[in-house]
Amino acid sequence: MDLIAPIVKYNSQTVGRDKLCRTIQYTTKLLGYLLQKHGATADTVKLIKTVEVHISTSRKLFRIGKYLDMLQGAFRNLSVKDTALRLLVVSARLTRVLYFLVDQIVWATRLGIYKSNPKAWSKFQAKIWSVALILCVTRNMYDIYNLVRAADKKNEDPGSEAVCWYEKFKTRPEVLVDTVKNCADFLIPLNIIGVIEINNGIVGVLGLISSLAGASTVWEPTLKLKP
Numbered sequence: 547m548d549l550i551a552p553i554v555k556y557n558s559q560t561v562g563r564d565k566l567c568r569t570i571q572y573t574t575k576l577l578g579y580l581l582q583k584h585g586a587t588a589d590t591v592k593l594i595k596t597v598e599v600h601i602s603t604s605r606k607l608f609r610i611g612k613y614l615d616m617l618q619g620a621f622r623n624l625s626v627k628d629t630a631l632r633l634l635v636v637s638a639r640l641t642r643v644l645y646f647l648v649d650q651i652v653w654a655t656r657l658g659i660y661k662s663n664p665k666a667w668s669k670f671q672a673k674i675w676s677v678a679l680i681l682c683v684t685r686n687m688y689d690i691y692n693l694v695r696a697a698d699k700k701n702e703d704p705g706s707e708a709v710c711w712y713e714k715f716k717t718r719p720e721v722l723v724d725t726v727k728n729c730a731d732f733l734i735p736l737n738i739i740g741v742i743e744i745n746n747g748i749v750g751v752l753g754l755i756s757s758l759a760g761a762s763t764v765w766e767p768t769l770k771l772k773p
Contacts, residue, residue, distance in 0.1 A: 556765055564608045565761040567601050572757055574598040576750025583747070606653035613646035623773045630688060635773055638681040645674045672738035679732050686725040689771075693718060720763075724771040727759035 556562040578594035620639035626632040648671045654660035655667055693714045715722040730752045736742045737749060763770040 552765065559764060560608055562761075562764045564605055565757060565764055567605050567608070569754065569757040569761060571598055571601040571605070572750050572753030574601065575746050576754060579745060579747040579750055603653060603656050606649055606656075609646055609649055610653075612649075613643045616640070616642040616646060626773055631685070631773075634681055634685040634688065638678055638685065641674060641678040641681060645671060645678060648674060669739055672735035675731075675735040676739065679728055679735065682724070682728045683732065686721065686728055689718070689721045690725070693721065720769050720771045723759050723762060723769045727756045730756035730759065 557566070574594050574597050578591055578598065581594060582591045616639050620636050620643070623632060623635045623639065626635060648667060651660060651662075652664055652667045652671055655662045655664040733742060733744060734749055734752055734756075737744050
């Protein structure tokens, strides 16, 4: 029962189900790549690809109205005292407002509700995602810089050894989790846009890493980076 309760709690949250679906989505992408590489039949690869697309489309349904959460978060974080942190957090939130608005357009085009080119909209969405990730990774680097600086101040003896990275991140594990998530995601939108070219196997691994990191923040809320 001790294990069932947190599973039920996790699954009862929309964001929890979204993270679960994202994990399955990138797992199927990786699986599809491996099957194709090892000579699986075209029908099998097509089936895996279909599952991946359906999961991706379903996730967009989960995120209807998500832009309102991002907008509310942007206004809420205007009270952050640290100027650099406030600028990065608010900018990232506002960028995600646009991202989730376009997400709904992509969803509508895939279902045929809105007649347009879904691939073109997906590329535009990937560009927005790239901007958001640049802001998020910059924020991660700023947090890490503050962690290192704080650790150096505590290390009053100039002859003593520097505090190891493990000890630095141990005080704020949420910084490590968020950094891993954002860095793993970083190449995915660049691949969609066409700035770089990586195979579906790498995309699947990167997406799986970021999905598990994101899921961990839902399972254990103390790992969620704030603000």
